[in-house]
Amino acid sequence: MRVDKFLKVSRIIKRRTVAKEACDGGRVSINGKVAKAGGEVGVGDILEIRFGSKLGRYEVTDIKETVRKGEAAELYRVLAEDSEVFKERK
Numbered sequence: 001m002r003v004d005k006f007l008k009v010s011r012i013i014k015r016r017t018v019a020k021e022a023c024d025g026g027r028v029s030i031n032g033k034v035a036k037a038g039g040e041v042g043v044g045d046i047l048e049i050r051f052g053s054k055l056g057r058y059e060v061t062d063i064k065e066t067v068r069k070g071e072a073a074e075l076y077r078v079l080a081e082d083s084e085v086f087k088e089r090k
Contacts, residue, residue: 001063003028003047004037009065011072012049012058022049046079056081 001009007019007028022028023037027050030041041047047058057079064075 001041001065002037003030003035003039003041006041006060006063006075007047007049009067009072010075011069012047012056012076027051047076054082 004016004019004023007013007022008016013019013022019028020037023035023039026034028035029048030039030045032046032048035041035047041060041063043060043063045060047056047060049056049058058076059079060075061077062075067075
């Protein structure tokens with residue numbers, strides 16, 4: 001599945017256009033490599049997304065084309081979501 005579509009379906013990022021802009025801006029990486037919006041994401045991949053001074057790390061646990069809002073969080077596992085992780089990487 002495309003990275004921008006996964007981010008939207010999983011509701012990590014609410015809109016696909018915003019997810020595409022984040023990818024094109026170099027703020028999204030898959031397994032340590034900068035991802036383009038059309039890059040493929042699979043089960044077991046680690047996504048890192050930079051939101052300003054914050055860094056979110058997520059592990060992909062499932063891939064589905066569509067899910068209900070309440071089931072979206074089942075597509076990934078949060079590994080880290082705070083600015084402390086970002087400070088450690090500098």
